[in-house]
Amino acid sequence: MLNFPTEQQPTARIIFQSHDHYQVIFNDRSVHQATLTGRLQIGDDLPVIGDFVSGQLYDQDKFLITALLPRQTLLTRSSGQQKQVVAANITTVFVTMSLNADFSVSRVERYLTLAWDSGASPVIVLTKADLEPDLLAARQLELAEIAFGVPIITTTNTDPTAIKAELLAYLTPTTTAIFVGSSGVGKSTLLNIVAMQQLQATKASRANDGKGRHTTTARHLYYLANGAALIDSPGLRGVGVASSTTTAATQNFPDITELARLCRFNDCQHRSEPGCAVQAAITAGSLNPKRLTDYHRLTREIEYATMNSRQITAAKIKRMVGNKKNLRRH
Ligand SMILES: Nc1nc2c(ncn2[C@@H]2O[C@H](COP(=O)(O)OP(=O)(O)OP(=O)(O)O)[C@@H](O)[C@H]2O)c(=O)[nH]1
Ligand SMILES: [Mg+2]
Ligand SMILES: [Zn+2]
Structure with missing residues (x-):
């Protein structure tokens, strides 16, 4: 049995969505095709992957979603000016990055912001440690400088036992986790290993530049044997931090x-x-640096205005350490 909220009406959880086509899972783990009632279709809050919904079974095995249940967390990203909802009710965000071509501390920082903003807890996963063993220690150190207590896991697909042990420590029966990160870093590989079955296809990265091939094309939520839910997602092209600062x-x-x-x-x-x-x-002298300072002050103020106290503390610490790091560089 899964850990579902109890409702008058049957409750289900969205495990897949493509346009107006949904798939839901019931507490007994049966999976059904689903659609939204007209009222939900025109509403502001469309159900997304990870959402709990209530509704009715019809035609034996189809589910009509009639209501969206309250969300605990909401993971979003911005794409240009638009805010995109990624998934609902996520408790853990696996910020996944490979040790080689894909490595970028600033990208991790952006993902961490997304995770904290959503209300979930991030875990950094550094993959493909086997590819650059000489770089491993330095990269772990770089990450530790910005992680602030966020756990950092290192994985290699040649050691599935270690992967299971490391990831399952964060996958309890009340967890809903999601893998985020660039294409080709090994998100689906990790999912298949912890699920101990080939749930998702994986594909070798491009030989010339090591970039992924966008093998996974849609998000899908899976339940593990222990009741933990885990979402695999396609590699994101850009990590926008959604905020009200843009306007x-x-x-x-x-x-x-x-x-x-x-x-x-x-x-x-x-x-x-x-x-x-x-x-x-x-640098070219065509913009007064004071403009940028003022701009950063404004965006920071707006950010603070929309953060909770835990996020403000985390942001302040991050900023302090960011400054120290820059000092050391100079
Ligand atoms: N050497 C090495 N290769 C790995 C490791 N983990 C995954 N790979 C390989 O990297 C390639 C991409 O892995 P995927 O799991 O498909 O990557 P993904 O993040 O799901 O990619 P998208 O679905 O495109 O977002 C595959 O060929 C994997 O076998 C690892 O730890 N070491
Ligand atoms: Mg994939
Ligand atoms: Zn810029």
């Missing part, structure tokens, strides 16, 4: 917003990201 920033800093369109990353924070057009303009 305010656009209004007050048209010069920076204009330049930002030329930054390499569309979620560039204009701090030390490579290919940052705002930093380049400052």
Whole structure:
């Protein structure tokens, strides 16, 4: 039996969604195709993967979703100006990154922000440790500097026993975890290992640049034997941190917003990201650095205004240490 909320009506959990086609799982682990009632279809809050819903069975095995049950957490990301809902009721976010081509501390930081913002707890998973054994210690250290108590797990697919032990420590019967990270880092590989069956296809990365092939194309939630739920997701192209800062920033800093369109990353924070057009303009003397300082102050204030106290403390510590790290570099 799964840990479902009890309701008057039958309760189910969304394990897959593609446009208006849903799949749900019942407490007895039976899986059904599902659709939304008209009222839900036109509402603001569309059910997403991980949501608990109530409704009715019809036609023997089809499920009509009539209500969305309250969410404990909501994982979102921003894509350009838009906020996208990734999944609901996530308790643990496995921020997955490979030790080789994909390694980026700033990307991990962005994922950690997404996870904290959602109300879930992050765990950093450093994969493919076998590929660059000489780099392992240095990379673990780099991550430890920004992790702040967030656990860091290191995995290699040649040691499934260790992977199971490490990941299952975070996969209790009340957990709903999700793998996030770039394509090809080994998310589906990890899922298959902890589930001890070939649930998801995996594919070798491209030989020339080591980039993934976007093998997984949709999110899918699986229940493990112990009752933990685990979502595999496609590699995300960019990690946008959704926030209400965008509008305010656009209004007050048209010069920076204009330049930002030329930054390499569309979620560039204009701090030390490579290919940052705002930093380049400052270096070239065409933008007064004070503009950027003011811009950062504004975005930080808005961020704080929307954070809870735990997040504010975490953000302050991160900022303090970020500064120290920069000092050391100079
Ligand atoms: N050497 C090595 N290869 C690994 C490891 N983990 C996964 N791989 C390989 O990396 C490739 C990509 O793995 P996937 O699990 O498909 O990656 P993914 O993150 O699910 O990729 P998308 O579905 O595209 O987002 C496969 O060929 C895996 O066998 C590891 O620890 N070491
Ligand atoms: Mg995959
Ligand atoms: Zn930038």
